[in-house]
Amino acid sequence: MRRIGVLGLFVFICVIIAFSSNGAASSSPTLAVAAASDLQFAMGEIASAFEKSTGSRVKVSFGASGSFVAQITAGAPFDLFFSADESYPKRLIETGLAIPESFFRYATGRLVLWVPNGSPIDVAKEEMQALLHPSVRKVAIANPAHAPYGKAAVSALQSSGLYERVQSRLVLGENISQAAQFVQSGNADIGLLSLSHASAAPMKEKGRFWLVPVDAYPPLHQAAVILRRSREAALAQSLIDFIKEGEGKAILERYGFTLSSEAK
Structure with a gap:
């Protein structure tokens, strides 16, 4: 006991x-x-x-x-x-x-043009004209209806005179992370993404980018x-x-x- x-x-x-x-x-x-x-x-x-x-x-x-x-x-x-x-x-x-x-x-924040490592596009050289490269079938951006980076992407396309030429090829991510995922997974060939994503280790290792000029879109x-x-x-x-x-x-x-x- x-x-x-x-x-x-x-x-x-x-x-x-x-x-x-x-x-x-x-x-x-x-x-x-x-x-x-x-x-x-x-x-x-x-x-x-x-x-x-x-x-x-x-x-x-x-x-x-x-x-x-x-x-x-x-x-x-x-x-x-x-x-x-x-x-x-x-x-x-x-x-x-x-x-x-x-x-x-x-x-x-800043907007960038991002392509995966296997892309034939030299974004640093071609800049916004890279969107017209023959290899580009789909362009990823965030949905401009509710994502500020999507609105900035549309503004950048419009200011460069490219919006009408690429509009039919746009694929919209629910947010900028999903837009980035589209390009990483091959569901898009190029994307207008955030510098913060492009600067992160997972994306640094998988691609390269060009900084879109700040005067191409509202701050x-x-x-x-x-x-x-x-x-x-x-x-x-x-x-x-x-x-x-x-x-x-x-x-x-x-x-x-x-x-x-x-x-x-």
């Missing part, structure tokens, strides 16, 4: 410790972040660095900026929204869904806002500060983003 009692006490203590450990883990605040797909690689690193620095957890969902606005309007429980432009965060402020004082232009000023229904507004501000003044700033620069004056 004595041995059973001691064993039972030992099991009881183990259970208490286990529950205490689980309780401690679950008490760590979790920040729900909606991030534009051009941040796929950069924000993944930023979130990991922020978690390591603060002990908090960050759950990041990636997608088209316009699609996130629709989700947030419908009640999606995000705390913080990083858009690929400024217009969508401003729209959330105008509709009362985001905190005006939290608006932060964190970076400016891709990218902004973030804290959502009004967030229960972790203070933590959301901490992540913004981490990008303004901490390690996040260097990560963005490494992926080709130009930091705004606010983030410097």
Whole structure:
């Protein structure tokens, strides 16, 4: 009986410790972040660095900026929204869904023309005319209806006088990540993608790119806002500060983003 009692006490203590450990883990605040797909690689690193620095957890969902606005309007429980432009965060402020004082232009993105390694196209030499190369059957861009990089791609095509000539060959990704996947997988021969994707190791190893001149499309000023229904507004501000003044700033620069004056 004595041995059973001691064993039972030992099991009881183990259970208490286990529950205490689980309780401690679950008490760590979790920040729900909606991030534009051009941040796929950069924000993944930023979130990991922020978690390591603060002990908090960050759950990041990636997608088209316009699609996130629709989700947030419908009640999606995000705390913080990083858009690929400024217009969508401003729209959330105008509709009362985001905190005006939290608006932060964190970076400016760039558009590139990208081809896989096996392509016969010399994009650095041919520049936008590469889109007319005989090997090009499909051109990948993000959907301009809700993806800022898709809108920028259409503007670049129009300013170069090529839109009508390639319009029938456009394949639209739901977001810039899907557009990149189209070119990597061979479902498109060339793509107008984000510099942040082209700068990421997986794509650096698989292709080459040419930077589209900044005067060919409206500036891709990218902004973030804290959502009004967030229960972790203070933590959301901490992540913004981490990008303004901490390690996040260097990560963005490494992926080709130009930091705004606010983030410097």
